[in-house]
Amino acid sequence: MSYPRVSTLKTANDFRAYLDSLNVDLPFDENVESGKQSALGQSFQYSSQTIGNRFCILPMEGWDGTRDGKPTDLTRRRWQNFGLSGAKLIWGGEAVAVRQDGRANPNQLMCTEENLGELVALRELLEQTHLEYFGTTDDLLVGLQLTHSGRFARPNEKSRLEPRIAYRHPVLDQKFAISSDEAILSDDDLSKLIDDFVIASVRAQKAGYKFVDIKHCHGYLGHEILSGYDRPGRFGGSLENRTRFLREIVSGIRAEAPGLEIGTRVSIFDFSPFEPGEDRIGVPSTNGDYKFAFGGDETGTGIDLTEPQQFMQILRELEVKLVCISCGSPYYNPHMQRPAIFPPSDGYLPPEDPLVGVARQINVTRQIKEANPDMVLVGSGYSYLQEWLPNVGQHAVKNGHVDFVGLGRMVLSYPELPADVIAGEVMKRKKICRTFSDCTTAPRNGIVSGCYPLDPFYKSMPERQELLEIKKEIS
Ligand SMILES: Cc1cc2nc3c(=O)[nH]c(=O)nc-3n(C[C@H](O)[C@H](O)[C@H](O)COP(=O)(O)O)c2cc1C
Numbered sequence: 083m084s085y086p087r088v089s090t091l092k093t094a095n096d097f098r099a100y101l102d103s104l105n106v107d108l109p110f111d112e113n114v115e116s117g118k119q120s121a122l123g124q125s126f127q128y129s130s131q132t133i134g135n136r137f138c139i140l141p142m143e144g145w146d147g148t149r150d151g152k153p154t155d156l157t158r159r160r161w162q163n164f165g166l167s168g169a170k171l172i173w174g175g176e177a178v179a180v181r182q183d184g185r186a187n188p189n190q191l192m193c194t195e196e197n198l199g200e201l202v203a204l205r206e207l208l209e210q211t212h213l214e215y216f217g218t219t220d221d222l223l224v225g226l227q228l229t230h231s232g233r234f235a236r237p238n239e240k241s242r243l244e245p246r247i248a249y250r251h252p253v254l255d256q257k258f259a260i261s262s263d264e265a266i267l268s269d270d271d272l273s274k275l276i277d278d279f280v281i282a283s284v285r286a287q288k289a290g291y292k293f294v295d296i297k298h299c300h301g302y303l304g305h306e307i308l309s310g311y312d313r314p315g316r317f318g319g320s321l322e323n324r325t326r327f328l329r330e331i332v333s334g335i336r337a338e339a340p341g342l343e344i345g346t347r348v349s350i351f352d353f354s355p356f357e358p359g360e361d362r363i364g365v366p367s368t369n370g371d372y373k374f375a376f377g378g379d380e381t382g383t384g385i386d387l388t389e390p391q392q393f394m395q396i397l398r399e400l401e402v403k404l405v406c407i408s409c410g411s412p413y414y415n416p417h418m419q420r421p422a423i424f425p426p427s428d429g430y431l432p433p434e435d436p437l438v439g440v441a442r443q444i445n446v447t448r449q450i451k452e453a454n455p456d457m458v459l460v461g462s463g464y465s466y467l468q469e470w471l472p473n474v475g476q477h478a479v480k481n482g483h484v485d486f487v488g489l490g491r492m493v494l495s496y497p498e499l500p501a502d503v504i505a506g507e508v509m510k511r512k513k514i515c516r517t518f519s520d521c522t523t524a525p526r527n528g529i530v531s532g533c534y535p536l537d538p539f540y541k542s543m544p545e546r547q548e549l550l551e552i553k554k555e556i557s
């Protein structure tokens with residue numbers, strides 16, 4: 083199945099007609115405004131902090147730290163790009179592990195005492211770059227994303243999973259070769275891990291980050307705990323128990339790092355794992371009966387926001403107002419988390435027009451925002467909109483469907499997009515992310531991540547050739 087490229091939907095009428103033909107509800111503004119009074123250019127007041135505009139850089143790691151979890155030049159270049167993007171909210175930079183066994187790869191950054199100086203320098207580099215380009219950092223808010231990779235931990239070797247899981251999973255255990263209970267984290271293990279999140283948060287505050295994101299998305303441990311319906315003990319079963327991990331981390335941070343703001347990035351709904359079916363097109367791995375999706379309706383492909391809305395109420399009670407909405411997992415249902423026309427090497431051909439996936443994330447975010455107007459929400463999954471990203475983003479912000487438009491892949495290929503939109507510049511077509519997925523395929527094959535097709539820096543790296551060979555072998 084092939085879908086028309088977004089770049090061929092040249093006029094608002096073309097775009098609207100195509101969305102209508104898909105039966106997709108994705109409202110957009112025909113004209114994009116510029117300047118500080120525009121919907122995307124206007125500031126946002128969060129507590130005593132002004133955030134200068136409505137663009138947010140989503141966290142994106144590059145698999146390019148040192149073995150002991152310090153940034154390298156490649157990491158620094160990415161953070162510099164975040165700084166020069168013009169976005170005024172930096173949601174966590176990238177996933178940073180709170181300890182060794184929680185690293186998603188042996189090159190993931192780590193928030194250890196030894197790395198504190200480097201984490202300070204990384205933030206300062208981003209801020210200094212931002213200052214050079216935009217003259218002030220007073221209205222810039224920078225946080226750090228803290229993570230434990232749980233089921234998807236590869237702390238020692240890129241090719242070896244060393245999973246630490248919340249519960250045995252019928253599909254994912256098989257897919258990732260987990261055959262015993264050994265990988266399950268006990269309640270005592272989780273209590274120790276809570277302490278490690280608090281210790282890392284204290285370090286993040288010392289390193290000058292204004293908030294920490296206690297990561298609850300993408301199939302990593304925090305997210306998996308939310309779907310531990312059958313897990314016995316203090317961290318499983320009821321929603322109260324499944325949020326104990328988050329609640330205890332929050333109360334530890336309040337005690338040990340007063341003044342540090344707290345946010346969470348959450349996969350607010352999930353589907354069953356997908357796998358390549360006939361002609362490599364993705365199909366659900368389960369057939370219509372799936373109970374492990376937080377925010378799912380137990381069919382494996384449907385949404386039920388009852389629990390996610392209760393989760394938002396719990397966050398409100400915890401005074402955690404910063405929430406970045408995402409969904410699913412790049413490991414088991416990438417088409418919903420990162421809608422793309424070309425799948426990553428471990429994926430499958432898109433089972434739906436990627437615009438359907440974009441609209442799903444945007445519409446769920448809207449429902450969450452409408453029920454929780456006092457919460458500060460960042461949306462995700464906009465990159466596939468390409469030329470239409472500013473139009474859709476502007477409409478969503480202007481109508482109060484979301485507070486910030488989060489940018490992931492688009493910023494790897496086109497870092498200065500937010501600055502261009504706010505300045506009223508014509509978008510640079512050659513830099514627009516076309517969702518080739520090389521930034522996901524590369525790390526799946528042990529290569530550092532980056533935009534190999536469009537960023538001249540990565541284009542000229544020897545790794546590009548290696549990646550092309552791998553892609554040739556797969557196709
Ligand atoms: C190379 C790459 C690395 C990513 N790393 C992270 C990460 O460290 N933490 C996280 O929460 N999401 C991560 N993501 C997901 C993005 O933040 C974002 O949710 C996703 O790309 C969808 O947004 P987009 O359509 O703007 O790309 C990553 C995505 C990519 C492509």
Ligand code: SF4
Pocket residue numbers: 491492494495514515516517518519520521522532533534535536
């Ligand atoms: S490699 Fe570049 S063009 Fe491809 S998805 Fe990533 S950012 Fe977009």
